[in-house]
Amino acid sequence: MSVSRRGFLKSVVGGSVALGAASLTKEAKASKKELPPDAVGILYDSNLCIGCQSCMVACKRANNMPVEHTGDQKTWDNPIDLSGKTLNIIKMYKKGDKFAFIKRQCMHCLEPACAAACPVTALHKDEKTGIVTYDPSACIGCRYCEVACPYDIPKFEWDSPFPQIRKCQLCNHLLEKGEYAACCAVCPTGASLFGPVEKLRKEAQRRMLMKPGEYYEFPVNHIESGKTRVHKAKPYINHIYGLDELGGSQCMILAGVEFDKLGLPDVRRQSYVSDLEGVSKGLYKYVVYPVAALGGLVYLVKKRGVHD
């Protein structure tokens, strides 16, 4: 009797370990995430950017962010990277006489790692617009979002006793007023272009097919504004960054220089969020496994008696 019970226990334990291991190693299918119904985003075209940084000024004004001084000067806002004070930045890559600008801000991923990481849903992907927003009243300041973000976007206010996480929220507060992202609204060349993601994707694909040296019309500010500028097309790297990266994102980047040189990580297509979901769903099946395990343990301890 006791032998058979022991055998039973063993097979149960062995079985669940095998099950757990199987679900851990099972490759999650790389299915492309669908866009939220009213998904909006930004298409940034490094080839059109002239580095005027008016988007940085507009961003600070629209989001009420403080100026950030780097070095000895105390006059100009001159951040060197995104920070708790800067949500959007234009950086320059330079090698010899070749140079390119790059805009860094939240990509508003389709499978945002920050929102998957956040224990208290302070970071949340809006079901309609897909904008990843931040709610300081929920945030506990654990900074797991910073660890999880593949693009190093969320930043923390290290010098404040009451810190917040800071990140681009695609001017969510302006959308309610019928306006849109301040950085795009001021961009003079159309390098930062706001709009529904579907249309931005088509526009990006159109630019991939352009013949370098020829003149084309480029939409400016908002892809539905009807305003355009004529630019001479420069050669593009044949890749739309953000279309497929880690499950895709609502912001996309085009450039004439390799993306890793612009500080963008070379990442795979499948998101790490899907890995996490595979593991946590496999192991915890919601609450069934832990509750079953607790039942088994209570039975065992009861049977053996509490050792003192």
Next chain:
Amino acid sequence: MSEARPLSSRVITVPFILGVIVILLAGIFLLKRFIYGLGSVSGMNDGYPWGLWIAYDVNVGTAFACGGYAMAILIYIFNKGEYTPLLKPAILTSMLGYTLAAVSIFFDIGRYWNMFNIFMPWHMNFHSPMLEVAVCIASYVVVLWIEFSPVLVKNPGVRRMLKVEDIEEKLNKVLFIFVALGMLLPTMHQSSLGTLMILAGHKLSPLYWSKLLPLFFLICAIMMGYCIVIFETSVSGVAFKNTHEFKLLTKLSGVIPWLIGIFLIMRIQDINARGALSQIFKGDLPGNMFLIETFLLLIGLIILWKPENRTNVKKVFIAAFCVLLGAGLYRFDTYICGFNPGNGWHYFPTAPELIITFGVISVEILGYLYVVKRFPVLALPSKNK
């Protein structure tokens, strides 16, 4: 025969006073942290948002505090009642270790006044391993205090304070639930501490990133749990001249080589399966740390493999020490040395950050010394009357 008795020696000793000084210093820096923000005392930054406190105090610290959990598995699941004398001191270190890890989390999180949001159902994100870790660690601290409370209420002073005469009987009636929870909760959050870093994705070296992280962290925690029991029993045995539990260590140490073996084979095969074996010999930080960890674990494995070595307390102690270092480093490196956010970020703990961690360790050691001297924890030879 032996029985659990307080040591009844002096509490205020020279090491005790030194510890108090470190704790006071740490307190001053903590005050600074709460007035001027985290950046004023720590080297953490937006590239390395987690530093020493999360990597050591929480990740390594709670694994050091897995003695109670590891012994409970042996005693209740594998029905090895003979290890019971080692259980109580192990639960004491677990209780102190976990309590201090919870305190470390409290001063590490930026918005501590929102902390209770992790218990609010409308805020909870059930897919976040951080939620699981936070809720489980918080509950496990409570469970450990309850598990240890039968020892605490044996002290007449405590009993007078509580004003409940039959508290021991009442406790004994419900204790089995907490003993069971005491095995479930660590299994969940010790593995989740590994799951956390799955989201770090490409920022974590392929030598450390793995979908098996939860399994590796769990094996590590159990392995370190047994080793800390060996470490602590040998140190307190020598310090308090109480060597009669040493023969139990011989038997206990036989479990460890199996755990190391399983851990190393799975980890190396996992790296191999992802085609990243060549990274080991790249000569960079993650590669070198991998070699150091593996070397330390192998020393433990080789020493404890031979049954005759397990009867030698000194050799068992050295092996346990190597495993604690190696497995502790593995956990630390998964959070710091194997993590590289790119773009030139780097991290090194500042002096105040280190002193705060030393303060936390001091509280643990002083707490242990105080409790074993005033409460019946250690199994000592019976008094000859």
